[in-house]
Structure formats: structure tokens, C-alpha cells
Amino acid sequence: MDGNSYTYAPILHAPKDQAGWIQWKQIERDRLALINTSDKDVRTSLAENEGALTAWNNGGLDEKLALLADPNGGLKDSTHHQKAVSIKAAIDAASKEFTTTLVTKDLDKPRETKILRRGEYNLPIGDALEPGVLSVMGTLPEDAPKNRLGLSDWLLSDEHPLVSRVLVNRIWQRVFGHAIVRTPEDFGLQGQHPTHPELLDWLAVELRQTDWNLKAMLKMMVMSDTFRQSSSRRRDLDDPENTLFGRGPSYRLDAEALRDIGLWSSGLMDPHMGGEGVKPYQPAGMWKALAHPGSNTKQYV
Numbered sequence: 001m002d003g004n005s006y007t008y009a010p011i012l013h014a015p016k017d018q019a020g021w022i023q024w025k026q027i028e029r030d031r032l033a034l035i036n037t038s039d040k041d042v043r044t045s046l047a048e049n050e051g052a053l054t055a056w057n058n059g060g061l062d063e064k065l066a067l068l069a070d071p072n073g074g075l076k077d078s079t080h081h082q083k084a085v086s087i088k089a090a091i092d093a094a095s096k097e098f099t100t101t102l103v104t105k106d107l108d109k110p111r112e113t114k115i116l117r118r119g120e121y122n123l124p125i126g127d128a129l130e131p132g133v134l135s136v137m138g139t140l141p142e143d144a145p146k147n148r149l150g151l152s153d154w155l156l157s158d159e160h161p162l163v164s165r166v167l168v169n170r171i172w173q174r175v176f177g178h179a180i181v182r183t184p185e186d187f188g189l190q191g192q193h194p195t196h197p198e199l200l201d202w203l204a205v206e207l208r209q210t211d212w213n214l215k216a217m218l219k220m221m222v223m224s225d226t227f228r229q230s231s232s233r234r235r236d237l238d239d240p241e242n243t244l245f246g247r248g249p250s251y252r253l254d255a256e257a258l259r260d261i262g263l264w265s266s267g268l269m270d271p272h273m274g275g276e277g278v279k280p281y282q283p284a285g286m287w288k289a290l291a292h293p294g295s296n297t298k299q300y301v
Helices: 018-045 050-058 061-069 081-095 148-155 162-176 197-209 214-222 255-265
Strands: 012-014 099-101
Touching: 018 050, 018 061, 018 081, 050 061, 061 081, 162 197, 162 214, 197 214
Parallel strands: none
Antiparallel strands: 012 099
16 A cells, blocks of 8 residues: 555464463473473483484473473483473463464664644655664663664663553552652643652662563552551541542542452452352342343343
8 A cells, every 4th residue: 555565574473362371381380390300410411422422412491392302312211201291282282372463573674754734645755864862861771673673672671661650650550549750641841740759769779670570660659668567547647638648548449349348348358260150149130231122231230
């Protein structure tokens, strides 16, 4: 349509759903553990077989697993052989369930891109555009690739604090009811200043240093003295909006949270995953379609 040709990378084979990914990751962990635990024994067994020992030393995880699982190889009598056969069979079985997807890659020579008059693809105007970022955000490192991967790596780098500050501010808002920067959607000149700038900086650095572990960040916040203190109004502090977080958060709960609290307090909460949910008492005819007789509401009950 736009007169350009596009090149696609080889087809990618991968698990087709979350359950498949969980299974595949477990198989990979088992394979890595087997290679690590068998390494010393394999080197001893292959000490007099220079070719096989070289293949083991230079091979990757797949090659090493194949050597261990080979029924006619020099490691067929190894104590790790049967385990390798089992893992290899699991890999083969899981691979048969893989799905495929296309992956795009950069052209060897990027195509020329210009501003389009009124958005019309056949009405380019002005000089060709170069990849870059908004000047207010700084500049990309000179050695960074001028593509989306280079942009994402730069945004998540230690030298760029914006993403971690914005993300941790939104997490704080979710936990405490309002954020450290009261305008979480605007960190610019029109946004409010943070009430606790040093705390925001510390949380942002902590998030990066823990490899962006959201679970650890949430755990730290909800186990803090700030979150666990009483939400009652303090007479010694004139802060009706709790800007200084001198008392615990007090905010409306979502319907899902209220339902979970009701199930837990009544002893009906089941911590196990899967299965049908517990249906609370509902008055007769509550889900009956009134204004729209053809409503499909009943299908969701």
C-alpha cells in the first residue's frame, strides 16, 4: 500500500498459553539443574575421550543434554542418563504443542520517513525525519540503537529516572489512596511537586535495584509502619487530606475487595486456585431481564 517492502525474521516457535510457558520454564530449570549437577561426573567419565570431552565443554545446554541422553554415547551408563532421557522426552512433547508467530526485524537500510500532509501516505513534505526523542526528555546515548529497543533500554536504565518514578508513584497511590505526586498523570511543569521528594527518589531507586520486582515493592509498602498505622483522625496533626501520611489510608474499597472480605470473615474463603466461585445470597429475580427481554445477563450468573 505505501510502496515499501517489508522483511520478516524467521518464524518464532513458543508455548501457546500461560500454562505452556509455566511448564516450559520448569523443564528448562530441570535441564539446567541436571547439567550443573552432572558436570563433574561427566568430565571424569570422558577424561580419556578427548573428542567427547571437547564436545561437552563447547556445547550449549541442548548439546550437553543430547550427549547425556544418547543411548549409544559414552555417557549411557552414567547415573544421570535416565534423568536426561526423561527431560529430553519432556522437551520433545512440549515442543509439539508450540504455536508460531512472526517477528519483525529492522531493515538493513531504514526506509525514508517524512511528515505526511493531512496524514495522506502519498503526500510527504519536508526533509526526511531521523529517529529521536523529545528534547525535554534528554538525548539517547550515542551508542544506543535508534529504534524502539534502544528507547526502551534507555527509559529503563539507571540514568533515566522518569519511568521508575512514575511507576512507583502509581503503586503508592494504589496502596495509600493518593500519590506522593498528587498529579500522577503529569510529572511536568503543570503537575504538583512531590510531598516527599526524597522518599519518591528512594523508592524509584529501590524498584530498579530489585529488578523491577512489583511484588516486593507492594510487600514493602503494605508492611510499612506508615500503611499499618491507624486511619483515625489525629488531634495533634492539622492535615485533613493526609498529605503527610500521618495516619493510615482510608478509602473506598472495590467491589471485588468487599466480596473477598465478606468471604474471609464468613469462613467461606477458599485459597485454592481454580474451580467455581462462591455465590453469595441473592434475592429471587435479581438477575431477571426487565427492560430488555433478550438480555444475556442470566448467562453470567
